Amino acid sequence: MTFEPEQLGQSRTDLAEKLRELRKRAGLTGARLAWRCNMSQSQISKFETGRKTPKLVDVERILQALDAPPEIVAEITALARIANTEWQDKRSSWRRGMEKRQTELASLEAEATELRYFLPSMMTGLLATPEFIRASLSHTPGDPAKTVARKLERQAVLYDTSKSFTFLLTEQAARWAIVPALAMAIQIDRLISLSHLPNLRIGVIPTGAVTPRGPMNTFTIYDRRLATVENFTGRMVFRDARDIAEYLAVFTLFEDRAHFDEGARILLRRWAEAYR
Numbered sequence: 363m364t365f366e367p368e369q370l371g372q373s374r375t376d377l378a379e380k381l382r383e384l385r386k387r388a389g390l391t392g393a394r395l396a397w398r399c400n401m402s403q404s405q406i407s408k409f410e411t412g413r414k415t416p417k418l419v420d421v422e423r424i425l426q427a428l429d430a431p432p433e434i435v436a437e438i439t440a441l442a443r444i445a446n447t448e449w450q451d452k453r454s455s456w457r458r459g460m461e462k463r464q465t466e467l468a469s470l471e472a473e474a475t476e477l478r479y480f481l482p483s484m485m486t487g488l489l490a491t492p493e494f495i496r497a498s499l500s501h502t503p504g505d506p507a508k509t510v511a512r513k514l515e516r517q518a519v520l521y522d523t524s525k526s527f528t529f530l531l532t533e534q535a536a537r538w539a540i541v542p543a544l545a546m547a548i549q550i551d552r553l554i555s556l557s558h559l560p561n562l563r564i565g566v567i568p569t570g571a572v573t574p575r576g577p578m579n580t581f582t583i584y585d586r587r588l589a590t591v592e593n594f595t596g597r598m599v600f601r602d603a604r605d606i607a608e609y610l611a612v613f614t615l616f617e618d619r620a621h622f623d624e625g626a627r628i629l630l631r632r633w634a635e636a637y638r
Contacts, residue, residue, distance in 0.1 A: 373444040378412035380438055381424060385410070388428045398427035418442050418602050443602055451596035464512035471519045474584040478528045478613050481535040482577030485549065487513040488520060489529060489556060489564075494549050497540045520562055527562045530616050532577055533569045536633060543637045550634035554627050565620030566629050573619050575612070583609055 385395050385406075392410070396403040401423070408414035409424075416424070421442040425435050471477065479486055487495055495513050499506040520527060536553065539546050557564040567573070581591040589600045589609045600606060621629055 373441055374415050375412055377415070377421075377438070377441045377445045378410055380441065381416075381421070382410040384425075384428050384430060384434070384438075390428070395424065395427060399423045415445050415601075416442065418446060418604070446601040447605070448599040448601075449596060464509060464516060468512075468516050468519070470584055470588070470590075471516065471525075475524065476526050476585050478583040478610075479530065480577070480579075480581050480613055480616065481529060481531045482580060483532070484535050484538045484540075484580075485531075486529070486580075488517055489553060491545070491549050491552055493541050493545050500540075520556065520559060523561045525561060528565065528617070529563070530565045530567065530613065530620055532567045533629075533633070536566055536630065537637075539637075547634045547637040550630050550637070554630050554634070557623070557627060557630075563622055564626055565617060565622045566626045567616060567620050568629055571619050573616065575615060577616065581609055581613075583613060586610070 385392070388395075390398075392406045393403045396406045399406070399420075401420070405414070406424075409416045409420070418439065421438060425438060430438070479488075484498070485494060487498070490498065490513070492510065492514060495510050496506065499509055502509070519525065531553075536550060537546070541549065553564055556562055567577075579591050579593060581589060583589045583606065586603075586606055587601065589606050591598045591600070591609070600609070620626070
């Protein structure tokens with residue numbers, strides 16, 4: 363399925379209108395449909411007014427209750443899939459201020475209890491030293507001082523033992539040098555130190571490890587309810603359970619080929635020494 367950025371915003375309105383239209387065409391009140399779907403009337407109302415985006419499973423229950431024909435089911439299901447996907451372009455983040463983006467990320471991290479990060483090409487700010495963070499922001503417009511400070515504040519979440527973190531890094535991500543050699547050694551030392559936290563797992567995949575699938579994009583999975591996927595121009599946010607399941611499967615594939623604990627630390631020490 364192709365997602366156009368302008369579609370992603372309009373689809374929520376279109377979905378609400380289609381659901382309302384189908385219910386009226388079936389001659390049902392909101393209360394009657396809610397009873398058939400085992401939902402509350404207020405929930406149906408929120409779906410039909412666009413105040414809340416229904417998940418795909420909710421849409422399927424509504425369509426089944428309305429006895430919708432197959433062609434309508436296919437159309438509305440596709441619309442629901444798009445409505446549960448969001449595009450966030452990088453330029454908009456820059457216009458709003460990068461520190462605001464850090465606040466949004468902190469909110470996602472605060473709400474989740476199980477967080478998974480797949481890092482195929484470069485370090486994430488949660489694991490980075492201040493020098494590495496500053497260097498990573500060199501291409502962004504404006505004064506990065508507030509963003510650096512906010513990124514460092516976010517790192518406190520790693521010490522919240524009510525949460526679990528798994529970071530998967532390729533060797534390239536661990537060794538990608540955007541700071542001088544000694545600073546890179548210190549950065550890798552930080553990974554070794556963090557790997558001892560009881561609620562945090564750092565897995566590394568060395569170059570040459572036989573893996574049947576290429577590491578295409580950086581992505582993060584928050585519990586089993588949301589996944590964000592990044593590229594050079596922005597990020598996609600997926601809320602559809604099937605999309606999230608696919609990213610969980612990809613994560614597991616690479617997790618099974620990663621070195622953890624002392625095995626990971628042996629590799630990280632070797633890479634740090636190479637920079638020294």
